[in-house]
Amino acid sequence: MRFSSCLPATLLACCASALAAQPATVRVDYLHSGNAQGESYAMDRVVIEPLPWPGDMGRTLDDTDRGINKVEVVDAKTGRLLYSRGFSTIFGEWKTTAEASNLTRGFGESVRFPKPDVPVKVRILKRGTDNAFTLAWSVDVDTDAPDVIRKQPPAPAKPIPIRVNGPSAGKVDLLILGDGYTRGEQKKFEQTAKRLADYLFTVSPFKERAQDFNVWGLAVPTEESGVSRPSTGTHHASALNTRYDIFGSERYVLTTDNRALRDIAQHAPYEFIEILVNNDTYGGGGIYGQFSTAAANNDWANYLFVHEFGHHFAGLADEYYTSPVAYQSRGEGPKPEPWEPNVTALHDPAQLKWRAHVKTGTVLPTAWPKEEYETHSREYQKVRAQLRKDGRPESEMSRLFRDDLAWTNALFSRAPNARAVGAFEGANYEAKGYYRSQQQCLMFDRSEAFCAVCAEAVEQTIDLYSRPLPIKQAGGTNK
Structure with missing residues (x-):
């Protein structure tokens, strides 16, 4: 554990001291409701959280282009963009379930941002099937208004x-x-x-x-x-x-x-x-x-x-597609290009989103033992479902998972393109029409490593939120 020269017993106090120069943290709580046909938003409250803003004020704008939604905080008078972040929601997932076709539900959501010095507009954008964002909701927020919540009960537990x-x-x-x-x-x-x-x-x-x-x-x-x-x-x-x-x-x-x-x-x-x-x-x-x-x-x-x-x-997508999920299939027609960085509909192989990782000569789509894998997986899923139905001990489910991973590892170890980056059909809960970048990744099965594309996406997020450590000086210490 490292934290400058602070002792472990005073870590929280030291961190609070370092944060003192930061602006306050604003949270806007709102209700997001609707169904498969439409959605709406309603303001709940504006809260000043107990701790200052934890983020880097030099990286207030999100350039990763991820999420079903994006929050933008703009100066109400000048329109200058002060803060942005992409995100997704439980509502966005629920909207794709069968229940959303005949029921309207509401979900509480929040967006957080560093406290501005001026009144702002908080805008929630929504991504369309063409991956472009459009305005879904906008609300005026004055963080100095009388109805903003500034005092809250003490922490229910110690961090x-x-x-x-x-x-x-x-x-x-x-x-x-x-x-x-x-x-x-x-x-x-x-x-x-x-x-x-x-x-x-x-x-x-x-x-x-x-x-x-x-x-x-x-x-x-x-x-x-x-x-x-x-x-x-x-x-x-x-x-x-x-x-x-x-x-x-x-x-x-x-x-x-x-x-x-x-x-x-x-x-x-x-x-x-x-x-x-x-x-x-x-x-x-x-x-x-x-x-x-x-x-x-x-x-x-x-x-x-x-x-x-x-x-x-x-914002990584699931790369598996043989396990049952609650979401409805997108059908047999052309699939929209996913916003997630690790799956694609491969509309144009020449414009593959991870083409920088693909070696010259790699065929797209890329061959893999798909039929053999799916035959095994169908039998495996039947056993898995029966174990749950029968209420068998969790140890039996764990054993099944271990056996399945061992079988998959053996299959892929002898498969063509075992470690190649390409476009392998089967991903994003769909057997056809969506592709992942490598045969194996911990977003595909229970293996222990990210594929190269997922690893790059993780690094991009780390870069958005972290500031590099200072270079260690000769004869000194890097605290």
Whole structure:
């Protein structure tokens, strides 16, 4: 752990001191509602959070072009763009489910930005199928208005410094939240958060960029251990209201209680959030720019932590396509080009978004043992579904996952183009019409490494949020 010359016992105080020169953090909470046919927005409240802005004021504009939505904060008088960030939402995912065709629902959402000195317009943009953004909602915000919330209750739990490398303004701040941990399990949470954070930084490119991160932990104690899993009749009250069975998928874990999430998270420096649920059952989830989740006690917790963080942190798409999901298929026609950096519809091979990684002579689309893989996967998914239906021990599911990964590794090791970057059909939940860049990646299966394209996307996000460490001087120390 590194933090200038500060001792561990005073890390939080030192970080707060370093942040003192930063502007305050503004949060706009709003309601996003609608269905598959349309959507609308309504203002809830404007909050000045307890901690100053954790980000680099030299990188207030987002140039990565990711997310279904984008927030822009502009000077209301001059129209000058002050801040922007891409993001996605739970509403955006729910809108693609069958339920959205006959039901209207509302979801709480928030955008955060450094406090401006002038009244602003907060604009929410929406990406179309042509990947261009258009205005979806705009609201005038005066952060000095009388109805802005400036005073809030004290923190419900104390933030824990897990890995601190410098003042927040120059680092990526990751907050690991715990849900479903009782008062007697707080030490368990701290140990688990540290273990999973340590694992994250063994995976490239996080490994090479570890000094660009701060990691904090925070868990509000609950009366019962674990979070809700409604499909098994398990219901627990927890601080973040995280649960399994989101959108009817037994392994999908999210919280739809945005206010609870933001009211707890605001007491630690953060730009990204991963929620650890105190459960054994395999599951997790990740929404770009919102948060990710992972079942902390599962045998595959390391993989879940990194895979779901890939969605949240870098906007990476799922590259698998044989597992059942809640989203409806886009049909047999031409697919729109995804905004995610690691999948493509390959409308024009000459303009492949990751063409810089493709060696001359590589054929696009690129051959791989697709039929053999799919035949095996169909049988594997039948066994997986039966294990869940029969309520078999989680150890049997873990064994099935290990056997499946071993089979896949063996198949790919002898396949043509085993390590090539190209365009391999099958990705983004679709067997046809979408392509991934390499045969294997931890966004495709439970392997342990990102493909080159995903790794590049992660690095681009790190660059957006971190400031390089000063060059070490001869005879001195780099604190």
